[in-house]
Amino acid sequence: MASQRRAVVLIVARDVRHEVLVDPWGAVLVDDYVRVMERFGLEPFTDELLKALPSPNKLMRRRVVFCHRDLWVIADAIRRREPFYVLTGIMPSALKIHLGTRMVIENFRYFQEAGATEAFLLVADVEAVATRGITLQEARRRALEFHIPAWLAMGIDPDRTKFYFQSENRTVLRLASCFSGRVTMAQMEAIYGEVTPGKVIAALLDAADVLYPQTRLPGAPGVIPVGIDQDPHMRLMRDIVHRTKAEFGFRPPASVYHKFTPSLDGSLKMSKSVPESCIEIPEDPGSVERKIWKALTGGRGSLAEQRAKGGQPEKCVVFELFKQHLIEDDRELDRIYEECRSGARICGECKTYATELMVELMEAFQARMEEARAIVKELEFIRE
Amino acid sequence: MASQRRAVVLIVARDVRHEVLVDPWGAVLVDDYVRVMERFGLEPFTDELLKALPSPNKLMRRRVVFCHRDLWVIADAIRRREPFYVLTGIMPSALKIHLGTRMVIENFRYFQEAGATEAFLLVADVEAVATRGITLQEARRRALEFHIPAWLAMGIDPDRTKFYFQSENRTVLRLASCFSGRVTMAQMEAIYGEVTPGKVIAALLDAADVLYPQTRLPGAPGVIPVGIDQDPHMRLMRDIVHRTKAEFGFRPPASVYHKFTPSLDGSLKMSKSVPESCIEIPEDPGSVERKIWKALTGGRGSLAEQRAKGGQPEKCVVFELFKQHLIEDDRELDRIYEECRSGARICGECKTYATELMVELMEAFQARMEEARAIVKELEFIRE
Numbered sequence: 230m231a232s233q234r235r236a237v238v239l240i241v242a243r244d245v246r247h248e249v250l251v252d253p254w255g256a257v258l259v260d261d262y263v264r265v266m267e268r269f270g271l272e273p274f275t276d277e278l279l280k281a282l283p284s285p286n287k288l289m290r291r292r293v294v295f296c297h298r299d300l301w302v303i304a305d306a307i308r309r310r311e312p313f314y315v316l317t318g319i320m321p322s323a324l325k326i327h328l329g330t331r332m333v334i335e336n337f338r339y340f341q342e343a344g345a346t347e348a349f350l351l352v353a354d355v356e357a358v359a360t361r362g363i364t365l366q367e368a369r370r371r372a373l374e375f376h377i378p379a380w381l382a383m384g385i386d387p388d389r390t391k392f393y394f395q396s397e398n399r400t401v402l403r404l405a406s407c408f409s410g411r412v413t414m415a416q417m418e419a420i421y422g423e424v425t426p427g428k429v430i431a432a433l434l435d436a437a438d439v440l441y442p443q444t445r446l447p448g449a450p451g452v453i454p455v456g457i458d459q460d461p462h463m464r465l466m467r468d469i470v471h472r473t474k475a476e477f478g479f480r481p482p483a484s485v486y487h488k489f490t491p492s493l494d495g496s497l498k499m500s501k502s503v504p505e506s507c508i509e510i511p512e513d514p515g516s517v518e519r520k521i522w523k524a525l526t527g528g529r530g531s532l533a534e535q536r537a538k539g540g541q542p543e544k545c546v547v548f549e550l551f552k553q554h555l556i557e558d559d560r561e562l563d564r565i566y567e568e569c570r571s572g573a574r575i576c577g578e579c580k581t582y583a584t585e586l587m588v589e590l591m592e593a594f595q596a597r598m599e600e601a602r603a604i605v606k607e608l609e610f611i612r613e
Numbered sequence: 614m615a616s617q618r619r620a621v622v623l624i625v626a627r628d629v630r631h632e633v634l635v636d637p638w639g640a641v642l643v644d645d646y647v648r649v650m651e652r653f654g655l656e657p658f659t660d661e662l663l664k665a666l667p668s669p670n671k672l673m674r675r676r677v678v679f680c681h682r683d684l685w686v687i688a689d690a691i692r693r694r695e696p697f698y699v700l701t702g703i704m705p706s707a708l709k710i711h712l713g714t715r716m717v718i719e720n721f722r723y724f725q726e727a728g729a730t731e732a733f734l735l736v737a738d739v740e741a742v743a744t745r746g747i748t749l750q751e752a753r754r755r756a757l758e759f760h761i762p763a764w765l766a767m768g769i770d771p772d773r774t775k776f777y778f779q780s781e782n783r784t785v786l787r788l789a790s791c792f793s794g795r796v797t798m799a800q801m802e803a804i805y806g807e808v809t810p811g812k813v814i815a816a817l818l819d820a821a822d823v824l825y826p827q828t829r830l831p832g833a834p835g836v837i838p839v840g841i842d843q844d845p846h847m848r849l850m851r852d853i854v855h856r857t858k859a860e861f862g863f864r865p866p867a868s869v870y871h872k873f874t875p876s877l878d879g880s881l882k883m884s885k886s887v888p889e890s891c892i893e894i895p896e897d898p899g900s901v902e903r904k905i906w907k908a909l910t911g912g913r914g915s916l917a918e919q920r921a922k923g924g925q926p927e928k929c930v931v932f933e934l935f936k937q938h939l940i941e942d943d944r945e946l947d948r949i950y951e952e953c954r955s956g957a958r959i960c961g962e963c964k965t966y967a968t969e970l971m972v973e974l975m976e977a978f979q980a981r982m983e984e985a986r987a988i989v990k991e992l993e994f995i996r997e
Contacts, residue, residue: 355787359794364860402786403739403749409814410743417810426801426817429810430793476748
């Protein structure tokens with residue numbers, strides 16, 4: 230299938246500055262997904278793995294999900310109908326949803342629907358206090374009024390998902406504190422660079438969160454859908470699991486990684502620090518239209534040249550939006566790809582269509598938010 | 614009163630190595646209590662303060678309690694019968710009780726009996742995991758089988774005291790994690806020297822513990838009886854209170870400091886690393902006798918010289934044991950002091966008497982342990 234072939238083309242970052250490759254807290258410096266995979270021992274998401282997963286989602290089919298750790302364990306659990314869990318978290322800071330979060334949600338739902346015994350969505354409220362400088366009250370307010378409703382509006386099923394706040398989960402808080410005695414500062418600095426007390430706690434809480442379901446489902450494998458920038462947390466967690474084997478007997482959950490949504494100017498990842506290159510949810514139609522109109526495409530220097538040589542969708546941010554977010558149907562995506570390559574389709578058409586689909590997405594989101602807010606008022610959160 | 618005059622004489626440490634003066638985790642380097650007080654702004658425990666406290670205990674009367682922070686606030690609360698709390702903690706590591714712990718208990722009981730609204734004894738089980746390398750299960754086992762019974766055997770009233778394990782107190786765990794975002798690594802290093810993730814957590818848990826009662830008694834002052842080596846935790850806590858004023862609205866509890874029990878060889882503090890110079894509870898009679906017999910005294914070079922010049926009780930470790938631990942009656946202590954100074958009393962008599970009293974103390978402790986263990990089985994611990 231054409232879309233699979235295309236998906237292995239790598240987007241090359243233009244802002245590579247130094248050797249620290251991935252930083253879950255800030256600047257993103259990944260220059261080459263392959264290098265990251267090799268350096269940190271991530272396994273590629275292969276055709277064979279794709280076949281082993283029932284009804285893979287579009288991110289998997291298109292290799293936006295491009296690597297993993299131990300996902301075979303989950304594929305086996307799905308096939309054998311054995312218990313497993315899926316978990317992800319909300320960081321209740323800015324009142325916007327990053328497009329990357331949509332991909333986490335899509336993967337979370339995939340594993341939930343594939344038969345996860347328990348699916349956990351946690352609110353990293355304590356982590357927000359530790360690393361974002363907001364109060365616990367403010368983190369809670371933002372989560373209840375915006376973030377959790379937003380996740381529901383984007384398709385999380387409240388009846389099939391278990392929710393908790395870190396601040397209310399004694400097991401998570403306890404595990405994080407206990408883990409502190411099993412890691413060294415040198416180890417944390419090797420993974421994260423310079424650390425602060427807040428970052429120490431945040432990293433340990435992250436490990437505690439992803440292992441916490443095993444206190445309810447002892448011995449069960451789990452899967453954590455994350456952006457590649459979150460892999461440092463996964464590495465620390467795996468190290469903690471190893472060092473506390475006799476003490477806690479956890480097993481490291483699998484993790485599955487999606488690529489970034491590129492910035493509209495073509496750099497590796499959308500970032501709030503360049504707002505004109507970043508679409509977040511919600512965003513008003515005028516702003517969506519303006520931003521997409523200025524997006525970097527794979528178009529040629531002139532219309533004549535494009536008609537003659539065809540466009541370059543593998544370099545096109547608008548095509549990446551279609552692939553990652555806007556077009557569900559693989560055949561439609563293939564058709565656009567072929568039309569672009571043949572010169573039959575020009576950039577203006579794609580931008581207009583992408584704007585239309587993105588505005589629809591925003592409108593659907595807003596339409597669902599009110600109902601979602603009502604649901605959140607009735608939600609029960611794990612307290613333990 | 615003679616015993617008060619004597620109490621201001623300082624025991625000078627012989628192992629001063631560098632400028633870091635107090636370290637709650639290990640090596641003790643205090644060379645001069647006055648210097649510590651001046652450097653860190655501790656207030657002297659004055660005659661005036663002594664008079665303001667109802668029925669001061671022997672440690673206060675004899676200035677073994679030698680300094681404080683904000684204790685006037687508690688003296689006022691006691692006088693006005695206003696709410697206040699007292700809190701202290703057990704570190705469930707080695708299965709021995711340090712003599713210094715007896716002084717903490719004596720001061721804890723003093724404030725409890727002086728009218729504390731709530732008196733908390735916590736088990737620092739998570740801190741033991743974070744800094745002592747033991748498991749949570751092991752920390753819990755040691756606390757239930759030895760430490761809590763030992764504290765009851767030394768006079769803690771189980772009916773008037775509230776107990777909790779850090780691992781079971783969500784409020785404490787949450788506060789510690791939240792505080793991480795309000796301190797810097799530089800600040801922690803300035804207070805503690807080199808820090809590890811475990812030490813970061815332990816220090817933050819310590820602050821959370823001493824402030825936790827204010828979540829039950831909003832706005833109430835508290836008092837924390839500690840050894841002078843624990844003052845770094847108090848300084849960090851006060852800084853955290855200041856930095857989170859708007860967020861949490863805590864007030865720093867008062868703290869009250871006792872001197873160390875000197876090592877039997879005359880150095881500043883008994884330490885398990887020199888077992889022959891250290892008496893801990895429990896200890897068998899033969900060992901007590903042997904160790905006290907070798908203790909440093911203020912005796913002269915010969916019996917004739919001692920009879921002529923008199924002894925020097927202010928330099929005598931055995932006299933310090935009488936003063937801090939073995940003799941309740943001030944008049945008896947004064948008599949020994951005067952007899953020594955006059956040359957009427959020789960070191961052998963004091964050593965024999967100290968051994969007798971110390972063995973009695975050990976026997977009384979052991980006799981109470983069985984009953985205390987039965988009580989602990991019925992104890993209710995705060996879980997929240």
